[in-house]
Amino acid sequence: MTTHPDYWNRIYEDEGRPGWDMDGATPLAAELLELALPLGLRPGGDLVVPGCGYGHDAAELEARGFSVTGLDFAPLAIQGARQRYGDRVAWSQADWFTTQLGPWDAIFDHTCFVAMDPPRRPAYVDACAAHLKPGGIWMAGLFHDVNGRPGPPHAIPMAEMCTLAEAHxxxxxxxxxxxxxxxxxxxxxxxxxxxx
Ligand SMILES: C[S@@+](CC[C@H](N)C(=O)[O-])C[C@H]1O[C@@H](n2cnc3c(N)ncnc32)[C@H](O)[C@@H]1O
Structure with a gap:
């Protein structure tokens, strides 16, 4: 069950380096930040990376001057992140839907939304809104195509994503x-x- 940390933790345990792990930050980070900075997101701002995995994106954003929380509910993900990047980032083993941390200035979402079972998407969007300060920014990289495989990750058409996000x-x-x-x-x- 993808809703349970054990599902993800087992993948980290079995595969060591899971198929989604790029062994480095996503190249989408530069473009997402370029889009967000003119909206008032400033280095020094508080940023959260939900479903941070081994923490590559969180560490990259910290290196770019943000105060970053890397959050994941799989213990082996957080352990791997801490081993790789130490305590430059505030690592948190917590569920995105229920964490009491935050609120943050911005969310950097790379392969977390798309890991959700589609029926959970509206609740995920609610959680994003709940964890942001007023006027906070949600940046995300999403798939419109996953090569026809069953998910996760799950593709979502842009129009459907727009309608979902517009709730908040x-x-x-x-x-x-x-x-x-x-x-x-x-x-x-x-x-x-x-x-x-
Ligand atoms: C596909 S992996 C992506 C990991 C990382 N973003 C990357 O690109 O390497 C999805 C991650 O989201 C985490 N995750 C899934 N549901 C979660 C939830 N409800 N709360 C926190 N983390 C969650 C999983 O444990 C897993 O590490």
Missing amino acids: FDVLHLAETSASHPRRAGREYLLVARKR
């Missing part, structure tokens, strides 16, 4: 990206949205 957010950017990792080229798009 003004969608400021929703467009394909050319910055994907080569293994994901042509299959990803970016969302930048501001909490109303």
Whole structure:
């Protein structure tokens, strides 16, 4: 059951380096930040990376000057993140739906939303809104195509994503990206949205 940390923890245990792990930060980070900085997100701001895995994106964002929380409910993910990057980032073993940490200025969402079972998407969007300060920014890399495989990850059409996000957010950017990792080229798009 993907809703339970054991499901994910077992993958970390069995595979060591799971198929989604790029052994480095996503190249989407630069483009997402370029989109978010003109919206008022400033280095020094508080940023959370839900479903941070081994912490590559969280560490990259910390290196770019943000105060970062890397959150994941799988113990082996947090352990691996801490081993790789030490305590530069505030690692938290917690469930995104129930964490009492925050609120944050921004969410950096890379392969967490798309890991959710589709029926949980509205609750996930509610959680994003609940964990952001007023006017906070949600940045996300999403899939419109996962090569026909059953998920996770799950693809979501842009129009459906827009409707979901609009429950709590003004969608400021929703467009394909050319910055994907080569293994994901042509299959990803970016969302930048501001909490109303
Ligand atoms: C596909 S992996 C991506 C990991 C990381 N973002 C990366 O790109 O390497 C999804 C991650 O989300 C975590 N996750 C799934 N549901 C979660 C939840 N409700 N709360 C916190 N973490 C969750 C899993 O444990 C897993 O590490």
